[in-house]
Amino acid sequence: MKTILIEGKTVEDWKKEYPLLNELIATKEVFWTNPKHELFHSGIKKTALNEKDVKDAEERLKRFAPYIAKVFPETRKSDGIIESPIVKIPSMKQQLEQIHDLHVSGEFLLKCDSHLPISGSIKARGGIYEVLKTAEQLLIEQQMLTLKDDYSIIDDEKFRNFLSKYSISVGSTGNLGLSIGIMSAKMGFSVTVHMSADAKQWKKDLLRSKGVKVIEYKEDYSKAVEEGRKQANSQPNCHFIDDENSSDLFLGYTVAASRLKKQLEDLNITVDEDHPLFVYLPCGVGGGPGGVAFGLKLIFQDHVHCFFAEPTHSPCMLLGLVTGLHDKVSVQDLGIDNLTAADGLAVGRPSRFVGQTIEPFLSGSYTVSDTEMYKLLSAMIDTENIRLEPSALASVFGPIQLFKEQEGKEYLKKHDLEGKMKNATHIMWATGGSMVPNEVMEEYYKKGLE
Numbered sequence: 001m002k003t004i005l006i007e008g009k010t011v012e013d014w015k016k017e018y019p020l021l022n023e024l025i026a027t028k029e030v031f032w033t034n035p036k037h038e039l040f041h042s043g044i045k046k047t048a049l050n051e052k053d054v055k056d057a058e059e060r061l062k063r064f065a066p067y068i069a070k071v072f073p074e075t076r077k078s079d080g081i082i083e084s085p086i087v088k089i090p091s092m093k094q095q096l097e098q099i100h101d102l103h104v105s106g107e108f109l110l111k112c113d114s115h116l117p118i119s120g121s122i123k124a125r126g127g128i129y130e131v132l133k134t135a136e137q138l139l140i141e142q143q144m145l146t147l148k149d150d151y152s153i154i155d156d157e158k159f160r161n162f163l164s165k166y167s168i169s170v171g172s173t174g175n176l177g178l179s180i181g182i183m184s185a186k187m188g189f190s191v192t193v194h195m196s197a198d199a200k201q202w203k204k205d206l207l208r209s210k211g212v213k214v215i216e217y218k219e220d221y222s223k224a225v226e227e228g229r230k231q232a233n234s235q236p237n238c239h240f241i242d243d244e245n246s247s248d249l250f251l252g253y254t255v256a257a258s259r260l261k262k263q264l265e266d267l268n269i270t271v272d273e274d275h276p277l278f279v280y281l282p283c284g285v286g287g288g289p290g291g292v293a294f295g296l297k298l299i300f301q302d303h304v305h306c307f308f309a310e311p312t313h314s315p316c317m318l319l320g321l322v323t324g325l326h327d328k329v330s331v332q333d334l335g336i337d338n339l340t341a342a343d344g345l346a347v348g349r350p351s352r353f354v355g356q357t358i359e360p361f362l363s364g365s366y367t368v369s370d371t372e373m374y375k376l377l378s379a380m381i382d383t384e385n386i387r388l389e390p391s392a393l394a395s396v397f398g399p400i401q402l403f404k405e406q407e408g409k410e411y412l413k414k415h416d417l418e419g420k421m422k423n424a425t426h427i428m429w430a431t432g433g434s435m436v437p438n439e440v441m442e443e444y445y446k447k448g449l450e
């Protein structure tokens with residue numbers, strides 16, 4: 001039998017070097033703190049992106065707001081700004097503490113990207129942003145639009161006709177396809193979504209009903225992206241939204257941070273030296289959680305502690321970070337199957353761009369079993385009456401792991417946080433769920449009760 005080599009070494013060699021891999025391969029729940037995490041001011045020198053890039057994305061979304069408000073009436077009450085609510089979840093906290101027989105200091109908040117308008121997931125940030133940026137560039141080049149215009153003029157047959165000569169294409173496990181498909185179709189683009197086997201039927205049906213071309217694959221996300229990229233490259237006038245490498249997509253996500261800052265101020269929640277902020281972000285290929293975490297670090301610097309969450313069967317970003325291999329390794333290389341109920345996180349190979357960008361800033365990462373995600377899903381409905389898709393629940397396990405696991409306790413000690421945890425805020429990023437059909441949600445709920 002031929003031995004698989006990963007960057008010249010066998011899996012056995014890699015396991016010897018990084019014993020955590022044994023637990024990952026056994027699909028155990030793990031908690032890992034990042035040895036490359038450093039102080040903000042030294043970490044920021046290592047990245048190509050900065051505050052100016054984030055500001056630019058923020059300004060672009062403001063320019064588009066009048067258009068968004070016009071074509072998506074559900075965004076009118078926020079004047080065309082696509083933003084989600086943040087809510088306190090004290091009953092869920094109590095329930096978690098009871099189940100795990102553990103006291104967690106600090107307040108629990110849920111950031112409900114599940115309820116973002118237009119496409120009901122975190123992808124309504126990055127995905128929609130990149131479509132808008134692409135359209136803006138084309139329209140400005142064509143002198144159909146200037147930066148000073150009221151962008152609501154884009155809602156017009158003339159603009160849709162022009163954009164219909166261009167196509168947009170993307171590979172997705174479901175939610176990115178939803179965001180990009182809905183937005184592109186609305187603007188008049190011809191749009192193709194390459195869907196991995198994980199993608200839920202209702203997501204494909206919804207897209208087709210909006211005139212989006214959906215191509216299905218029997219393989220996982222990496223294959224859908226690869227095929228999408230290949231087909232897009234062979235077509236003229238086609239923009240491929242590259243979830244594995246796109247800095248535009250990433251920047252669309254970063255804008256969440258300044259919006260969150262304002263929401264915390266409105267709730268009279270302080271974040272400073274004595275009031276640490278912990279944020280738990282479900283991670284697939286990395287762009288969503290990476291972009292949000294990067295934006296948060298720019299604002300709150302060393303006072304915010306960001307953790308990624310992945311399914312035990314798809315721990316791609318963790319694997320890439322632990323080994324430093326990033327996209328040179330997939331979970332399948334280690335014999336992990338990448339099969340999970342958390343379809344938004346079913347990714348076997350992480351983004352190198354995101355892994356390298358986030359490496360100096362990320363506090364750590366952990367994995368969650370599907371069973372745990374389902375249990376949390378039902379508990380969130382029972383205690384707070386909030387309906388989320390399985391992926392989103394990976395975030396909710398974070399504070400438990402931080403307080404329960406030895407590495408978590410050591411993290412708090414090392415950063416001199418133990419005495420400050422009573423003033424801490426824990427934000428679980430609920431990345432999707434409001435568009436899940438009732439009958440599908442009912443099934444999820446029942447699974448969680450079992």
Ligand SMILES: *Cc1c(COP(=O)(O)O)cnc(C)c1O
Pocket residue numbers: 121122123175176282283284285286287288289290344345389391392431432433
């Ligand atoms: C896509 C997605 C994520 C993770 O985002 P990535 O950019 O793939 O890391 C998390 N939760 C849900 C529900 C998603 O759809």
